[in-house]
Amino acid sequence: MVARPSAQSTPAEVLVLGGGVAGLTTALCLLRAGKRVRVAARAYLAGTTSAVAAAFWYPYRAYPEAMVAPWARVSYARFAELTRATPEAGVLRRETVEVFPQPASPPAWALDLPDFETLPAAALPPGYGAGYRFTTFVIETTIYLPWLMRQVEAAGGELTTRAYANLDEAVADCPDVVDCTGLGARELVPDPSVYAVRGQVVRVKNPGLSRVWIDEHSGDGITYIVPRSGDVVLGGTADEHEEDTTPDPGRTPAIVERCARLEPALRGAEVVSVVVGLRPVRPTVRLEAEARPGGRIVHNYGHGGAGVTLSWGCAEAAAQLILHT
Numbered sequence: 001m002v003a004r005p006s007a008q009s010t011p012a013e014v015l016v017l018g019g020g021v022a023g024l025t026t027a028l029c030l031l032r033a034g035k036r037v038r039v040a041a042r043a044y045l046a047g048t049t050s051a052v053a054a055a056f057w058y059p060y061r062a063y064p065e066a067m068v069a070p071w072a073r074v075s076y077a078r079f080a081e082l083t084r085a086t087p088e089a090g091v092l093r094r095e096t097v098e099v100f101p102q103p104a105s106p107p108a109w110a111l112d113l114p115d116f117e118t119l120p121a122a123a124l125p126p127g128y129g130a131g132y133r134f135t136t137f138v139i140e141t142t143i144y145l146p147w148l149m150r151q152v153e154a155a156g157g158e159l160t161t162r163a164y165a166n167l168d169e170a171v172a173d174c175p176d177v178v179d180c181t182g183l184g185a186r187e188l189v190p191d192p193s194v195y196a197v198r199g200q201v202v203r204v205k206n207p208g209l210s211r212v213w214i215d216e217h218s219g220d221g222i223t224y225i226v227p228r229s230g231d232v233v234l235g236g237t238a239d240e241h242e243e244d245t246t247p248d249p250g251r252t253p254a255i256v257e258r259c260a261r262l263e264p265a266l267r268g269a270e271v272v273s274v275v276v277g278l279r280p281v282r283p284t285v286r287l288e289a290e291a292r293p294g295g296r297i298v299h300n301y302g303h304g305g306a307g308v309t310l311s312w313g314c315a316e317a318a319a320q321l322i323l324h325t
C-alpha cells in the first residue's frame with residue numbers, strides 16, 4: 001500500500017507531510033477538491049499517535065476553545081454521515097455519559113449537539129455531583145486509518161514513506177506543502193511550543209458494553225471507557241512532557257480499577273494489550289499558511305488530545321487555505 005517516493009509522470013500539486021489522521025484526512029479533502037496529492041510520512045498506522053488514540057469524538061486538551069468547537073462540529077457531522085452510509089470505515093455511534101464530582105456547566109462544544117442533556121441526580125453513579133448524556137462517535141483506528149489510506153489511493157493520491165529533515169527540503173520537492181506532522185513539527189518546523197503529553201491505555205475484551213464513560217475531574221487521573229466492536233479501550237494517563245512510549249505495567253491496574261468503578265463488568269476483564277502514545281499538545285492548534293522562499297506551507301498540527309475529533313474540521317480548513325489563498 002505504501003510506496004517509496006518515485007518519479008511520478010505527473011508531479012503532485014500538493015505534498016502532505018504526515019500519515020496520521022490529520023495528514024490522511026487533509027490529503028483526502030484536497031484530492032476530493034481535484035488536487036494531485038502526495039503524502040510523505042516517516043510512518044503510517046501503528047507508527048503514529050493516531051493509531052493509539054481511544055479514539056472517540058470529544059474535545060480534550062486542544063485550544064483555543066472558540067475554534068475547537070466549530071472544527072469539532074464539522075467532524076461530528078462527517079462521522080455521523082460515515083455511520084449512516086459507510087459502515088466499512090469503522091465509525092460507531094455511541095451513547096456517552098460524562099460525570100463530574102461537583103456541579104459543572106456544560107462546555108461550549110456541547111451546546112449544539114443534537115441530544116445533549118443534563119442527567120438528573122438519581123441517574124448519576126454514587127459519589128458524583130453532575131453528569132451529561134450525549135451521542136458521540138467511536139472511531140476504530142485499526143479499521144479507520146487503513147480505510148482512510150485506501151480512500152486516498154482510490155482518489156489518485158500517492159502514499160510514500162519518507163522523513164523530511166526540515167520544511168525547506170519539502171518546499172524544494174513541491175511548492176505547496178501541508179504540514180500535518182503532529183509532535184514531529186517540534187523538530188521539523190521547528191516549533192518548540194509543541195510538547196508531548198503521554199497517554200497510556202489498556203485494551204480489554206469487551207464484556208458486552210456499548211456506552212462511553214468519561215470522568216475527567218475526579219482527581220485521580222482522567223478516566224474513560226470506550227467500547228469498540230471487539231474490545232474496550234480504558235484510559236488513561238496524561239503525563240506532561242513525558243516521552244517514554246514503553247507501557248508502564250505498574251499503572252495498568254489503577255486504570256482498570258478506576259474504569260471498573262463506573263462499569264463493574266470491567267473488573268477482571270481480560271487485558272488484550274497496553275499501549276502508549278504521545279499527544280501533540282500546543283498552546284493553540286496551528287492552522288495557518290506561511291510563505292517560504294519558493295513556496296508556502298499550510299500548517300495543521302498541535303491537536304493535543306483531540307486530533308481525531310478535530311480531523312475533518314481542520315482538514316477542510318487546511319484544504320481551503322491551499323485552494324483559496
Ligand SMILES: Cc1cc2nc3c(=O)[nH]c(=O)nc-3n(C[C@H](O)[C@H](O)[C@H](O)COP(=O)(O)OP(=O)(O)OC[C@H]3O[C@@H](n4cnc5c(N)ncnc54)[C@H](O)[C@@H]3O)c2cc1C
Binds near residue numbers: 185200305310
Ligand atoms: C492515549 C491517547 C488517547 C487519545 N484519545 C483520543 C480520543 O479519544 N479522541 C481524539 O480525538 N484524540 C485522541 N488522542 C489524540 C490523537 O491521537 C492525536 O491528537 C492525533 O492522533 C494527532 O494526529 P496527527 O495526525 O496530527 O499526528 P500523528 O498521528 O502522530 O501523525 C503524525 C505523522 O507525521 C509523520 N511525521 C512526523 N515528523 C515527520 C517528518 N519529519 N517527516 C515526515 N513525516 C513526519 C509521522 O510519521 C506520522 O505519520 C489520543 C492520544 C493518545 C496518546
